[in-house]
Amino acid sequence: MEREAMEYDVVIVGAGPAGLSAAIRLKQQAESAGQEISVCVVEKGSEVGAHILSGAVFEPRALNELLPDWAERGAPLNTPVTHDDIYLFSDEQNARKLPGFAVPKTMHNSGNYIISAANLCRWLAEQAEALGVEIFPGFAASELVLEDNTVKGILIGDMGLDREGQPKDSYTPGMALLAKYTLFAEGCRGHLGKQLIKHFALDDGKSPQHYAIGFKEIWDVPAEQHHAGLVVHSAGWPLDDASGGGYLYHAEGQQVVVGLIIDLNYSNPYLNPFEEFQRYKQHPTLKQYLKGGKRVSYGARAIAKGGLNSLPKMSFNGGLLIGCDAGTLNFAKIKGNHTAMKSGMLAAEVVAQALLSGDTGGQDLTGFASAFTSSWLYDELYRSRNFGPAIHKFGTFWGGAFNTLDQNWFGGRLPLTLKDEQHDYAQLKPAASCRPIVYPKPDNQISFDRLSSVYLSNTNHEEEQPCHLKLKDASIPIQVNLAKYAEPAQRYCPAGVYEIVEEQDKGPRLQINAQNCIHCKTCDIKDPSQNITWVTPEGGGGPNYPNM
Structure with missing residues (x-):
């Protein structure tokens, strides 16, 4: 089929911190050289920030x-951190506040800001557009344009297909966006990034990437319970069957944000991450800030936390992987925005240098590797390389003790490198060998059910379109996952997408409620049979986060 095509010097997939920082830096470099670099950013969300x-x-x-x-430009950094409280939760009632010397210094936040990353991206998009960057929200990059083993650009997904993939009256074929270089900044477990890593074998010799699922809610709270700038972190309860930690930040506008991060290497298939989060909020240390408040937003997203050991080769013929698409998050700090931005800036500098010297595109810009290793980004990730593996190997308490020693006494330079070579999806044990977990019913004051939560994410998809959650083998959910693991998809999904439905005289079947999907990618990661592939739905679909 003939598609309309547009050509640019650089196409960037994803208007997150990495993609927008790359776009801005490209234009800055061109302006400094007195030349022009045409830059286009495509974003699958309905607007910039909708999926952040x-x-x-x-x-x-x-x-x-x-x-x-x-600051003079009006960046939305309005709430400096004033204080850190870090707790070890021993059970559902008790907690021990940790002194500063007992906490890895990476967890301290002096000089940082409590922000809305979505609003930061909206502001970065304004800065990019002022420099001449073209930004197209609501357009999902669905396929790679590959020729002669070189990335030539991307295809925008077709609009107006029915469930069987046939054109409706509203059908519009997707456009081809061609470029000398394409930067992939889709965020954690990017749909195209995953294909690129496999096609170019970018992860050969690397530890497998590791992931967590992160939950977040925004609450309006009474004035007497709000302390702008206060940061609360915790480890321990309720994660008896998993590792991870929680947070509660006092943001601007009499709001607090509360969340829980759960590593996806957990072994009990009965564990329900959403229910663990709802249980977490009932702890008195957190509840004191939430009681009498109103929950106004909810969301969840996978987090790439393998760090330096899991970083793939980030360059290939015709492009680069940047930000969380590559896995640059520093989990020792629980931060990925500044690292994603720096990754995008380094990529832009390498691409700009090539283009401004007359490069016609399509090369493997191997110079990115040396730019990366000589940057503070590499140094930061190197110093925190043991953080995740230590928790996985030694558990929350002893792993935390190791990390405090490594970070506070040795500056992350202990002469050893711990590695975790096990894939997260392979860690599930058979249901028969695990204890079922009975979760309390929601009280609809502090804890809630999944469907009312998804409603607050403003998630919507065009119903008459092909399902974007693809099963390689339709028999596996029942014959393998249900039989062996009690089908964990019905629990690990934070949006109630997957249900086991009993049909009279037919037995159980897996029902996929794709309309509910909040694009977290957990199913693509945690399915024990690796049978689910997340592909992009029509552009503009998914959550519409106002200020997450």
Whole structure:
């Protein structure tokens, strides 16, 4: 089929911190050289920021480099961190506040800001557009354009297909966006990034990527319970069957954001991450800030937390993987925005240098590797390389003790490198060998059910379109996953997408409620049979986060 095509010097997939920082830096480099680089950014969300979800305590280091006058420009960094409280929750009632010397220094947040990452991206998009970057929200990059083993650009997904993939009256074929270089900044477990890693064998010799699922809610709270700038972190309860930790940040506008991060290497198939989060909020340390408040937003997203050991080769013929598409998040800090931004800036500098010297595109820009390893980004990830593996190997308490020693006494330079070579999806044990977990019913004051939560994410998809959650083998959910693992998809999905339905005289079947999908990618990661593939739905679908 003939498609309309547009050509640019650089196409960037994803209007998150990495993609927008790359776009801005490309234009800055061209302007400094007195030349022109055409840059296009495509974003599958209905608007910039619609799919952005992050805690977020923001470290401004990369922003200081990208736009040193960000304060004068009105960047939405309005709430500096004033205090850190870090707790070890021993059970559902008790907690021990940890002294500063007992906490890895990476967890301290002096000089950082409590922000909305979505609003930061909206502001970055304004700065990019002012420099001449073209940004197209509501357009999903669905396929790679590959020729002669070289990425030539991307295809925008077709609009107006019915469930069987046949054109409706509203059908519009997707456009081809061609480029000398394409930067992939889709975020964690990017649909195209996953294909690129496999096609170019970018992860050969690397530890497998590791993931967590992160939950977040925004609450309006009474004035007497709000302490702007207070950061609360915790480890321990309720995660008896998993590792991870929780947070509660006092943001601007009499709001707090509360969340829980659960590593996806857990072994009990009965564990329900959403229910663990609802249980977490009932702890008195958190409940004191939430009681009498109103929950106004909900979301969840997978987090790439393998760090340096799991970083793939980030360059290939015709493009680069950047930000969380590659896995640059620093989990020792629980921060990925500043690292994603720096990754995008480094990529832009390497691409700009090539283009401004007359490069016609399509090369493997191997110079990115040396730019990366000589940057503070590499140094930061190197110093935290043992953080996740230590928790996985030694558990929350002893792993935390190791990390405190490593970070506070050795600056992350202990002469050993711990690695976790096990895939997260392979860690599930058979249901028969695990204890079922009975979760309390929601009280609809502090804890809630999944469907009312999804409603707050403003999630919507065009119903008459092909299902974007693909099963390689339709028999596996029942014959393998249900029989052996009690089909964990019905629990690990934070949006109630997967249900086991009993049909009279037919037995159980898996029902996929794709309309509910909040694009977290957990199913693509945790399915024990690796039978589910998340592909992009029509552009504009999914959550519409206002200020997450």
